Amino acid sequence: MGGKHSFPRVSLPRDRVVIITGGNQGIGYHTAKWIAMMGAKVIIACRSDEKATKAIKQMNTEFLEEKKNVTEGVCDLEELNVSFMKLDNASIKSVMTFVEEFKASGLKLHTLICNAGIGVHKQEYTEDGNEFLFQVNYLSHFLLTAHLLPIMKTSGPDCRVILVSSIAHRMTSFQYDEIQGKQFTENTFDGLTFYNRSKLYQIMQMFSMNRRLVDSNVTVTSIHPGVVETGLLDTFGGGISGAGLRLLRRMGGSKTAFEGAWTTINAAVDPKLAGVRDVYFSDSKPSTVSRQSRNKRDQKKLWSYTMACLKDYISEEIAKDLEGNYTEQT
């Protein structure tokens, strides 16, 4: 599972701005740290001030170690250019506050990494009335992207949106009527299916957004990080899939959080990937998405449903920008 792939150690411009959601732990932590160690300005978008502050301190300690060891690709900054902005994907209000604060900073934005996520979750609804996995893993990232795209479009060449999805997207189907899962009870709601679907929505979003971004400087790609030893993996404990995972872990087939970050880092920094869109990477190589995720009719249904969910938060101006020159015939 680990493979031999890694990521190119490149020098990133000091004014390259990267936002990564959920950068305080797990895969996101190592992604944020390495991109910052290559010289970029990184903003970790996290829900906990305390965890984020601790993570940044830890990143700097590890950075000093790497500098001491003269690790290839590590820049010569005194201190990493990493900062924290508050974001809770379970709250649309929080996403909108994040957007306003980022806009007010006047910064450009070159890379947006939608990494934050929750694993298998009980049936629960956010303050906005959406099923938790749907909102945290997919909908809030969609809203964030919609609002940040106008900035990315004017930030210069080679801007990238990276959706941290999963191979789990292959293990489910699109069921329009079940997006919110309200027909299920606490006992019949299957958190694993809803996780898999949230990852499927991200792949569908990649295709739908790219169709609207053709000829622009912004690309959308997606990735599967592998089976990675993080807190999120622990949520997959039960059932047949849980037994499979336990076996894989016992056999040493899972990745460390750092190894799990490689595919995302590669998608974010590999210069050869400038202009590459619609690709789903696994072990840093293009991989195959499910046939379901490529279904255009379902992509359109998901897009319309998403826009309806967000209608009070996407102005006409943002919606127009998002649509670009896209028409149903495109």
Ligand SMILES: NC(=O)c1ccc[n+]([C@@H]2O[C@H](COP(=O)([O-])OP(=O)(O)OC[C@H]3O[C@@H](n4cnc5c(N)ncnc54)[C@H](OP(=O)(O)O)[C@@H]3O)[C@@H](O)[C@H]2O)c1
């Ligand atoms: N681990 C795997 O095997 C695996 C496999 C395939 C895909 N993935 C994907 O990889 C991504 C990262 O997961 P991970 O394995 O690194 O898990 P993790 O260690 O649990 O990290 C998840 C991150 O998401 C953040 N997050 C959770 N809920 C949030 C919310 N409401 N608002 C903002 N941030 C929130 C967490 O913040 P807190 O610290 O505040 O909780 C944390 O920073 C996820 O999208 C996951 O689906 C993981």
